[in-house]
Amino acid sequence: MGSMFQSGPLVLVGAGNMGGALLTGWLKQGVPGSSVLVLDPSPSAAILSTVEEAGARHLTEAPAGVKAGILFLAVKPQMMAAVAETLTGLVGPDTVIVSIAAGKTIAFFEGIFGEGAMVRAMPNTPAMVGRGVTGAYANQRVNEAQRAAVESLLKVSGPVEWVANESGIDAVTAVSGSGPAYVFYLVECLAEAGRKAGLPADLAMRLARETVSGAGELLHQSPDDASTLRKNVTSPGGTTAAALSVLMADDAMQPLFDRAVEAARARAVELSA
Numbered sequence: 001m002g003s004m005f006q007s008g009p010l011v012l013v014g015a016g017n018m019g020g021a022l023l024t025g026w027l028k029q030g031v032p033g034s035s036v037l038v039l040d041p042s043p044s045a046a047i048l049s050t051v052e053e054a055g056a057r058h059l060t061e062a063p064a065g066v067k068a069g070i071l072f073l074a075v076k077p078q079m080m081a082a083v084a085e086t087l088t089g090l091v092g093p094d095t096v097i098v099s100i101a102a103g104k105t106i107a108f109f110e111g112i113f114g115e116g117a118m119v120r121a122m123p124n125t126p127a128m129v130g131r132g133v134t135g136a137y138a139n140q141r142v143n144e145a146q147r148a149a150v151e152s153l154l155k156v157s158g159p160v161e162w163v164a165n166e167s168g169i170d171a172v173t174a175v176s177g178s179g180p181a182y183v184f185y186l187v188e189c190l191a192e193a194g195r196k197a198g199l200p201a202d203l204a205m206r207l208a209r210e211t212v213s214g215a216g217e218l219l220h221q222s223p224d225d226a227s228t229l230r231k232n233v234t235s236p237g238g239t240t241a242a243a244l245s246v247l248m249a250d251d252a253m254q255p256l257f258d259r260a261v262e263a264a265r266a267r268a269v270e271l272s273a
Contacts, residue, residue: 007094008069010153013083015040015047018100019074021128023047025156027054037066039087067092070149077101077271084112091116096146098153102173103271106139106166117141119150120169122177127157131220134160135172170272174264182260187212 010031012023015038027033033054038047041060051058068090075083080101091097096117097109106118119142123134134154138147154160163169187208194204222229234240247253 006069008067008092009035009037010070010072011037011039011066011068011090012072012074013039013087014074014076015043016074016076017128018123018125019072020044020047020050022072022074022123022153022157024050025130026153027056029152029156031153037063037068062087062090064089066090068095070146070153071095071097072153073097073099073101075101077103080104080108081112084109088113096142096150098150102177103268105272106137115141117143117146119147120166121150121154121160122169122172123154123157124176124178125180130157132158133176134158135163135169135176136160137163137166137169139166167269170265170268171261173268174261178264182257183212183216 010026012019015023019040020043023036023038026036027050033051033056036051036054036056038051038056038058039060039062040047040058043051043058048058050056066089071087071090073080073084073087080099091113093116096119097113098119098121099109100121100123102122104120106120109118110116117139119136119138121134121136123132126132127134134157136150136154138150142150151160151162161172163172187205190212191201191205191208194207195201197204199207219226219229224232230244234244
């Protein structure tokens, strides 16, 4: 993977939960530490140890005279404008800028860095355990080599799915970016329903948690799609069929998820404005 940094180092700005998880994944997958520069004013002791062991560099502010090959921005959206203004000296004609900040558009970054190769990416929180999925959009200035390099970096935490238009990132945000919270809430609801059915609350939560995580792993490992797996566990006239007759009613889960995802997508559009 070292050849992707011939035009300059990989500069990671922000080594918090997501940035730190990606950094760890990059180093494990063979990105040479000598090609990595981490900019963060107060990284954790664990990140500092990781950086030191890999032979990477850590600085608290952007150095002079360095042009990044890939400038990877893992800063919170509300901090992005102030931080990005301090990074303009790192951007050269061969730099590709990658942002994982929700709501920050290509136009936003062009207003700071000028026109150039840029990628917007939306990973989700399971990336922190290597089981995420990332949606990404590349503008027309990103060449094939740059796109391949960015994909190699993003996929250390899971699959990467590219969208053809920047507006698709808003839908990605609504489905997979926010999606883990929907699954966690499903666990809460299932546990509460179990409690109301007569189980002790702690037992209901353990059953719900293990059921959802186990079903997710089965879906991950199985070649079958979700619909087939659902049908496989549903005996005609049985208990699962009785429950699904409620969940799959015309006014039940599908229209509820339609409204929820649309609310998230609309909010993502508002934040991008």
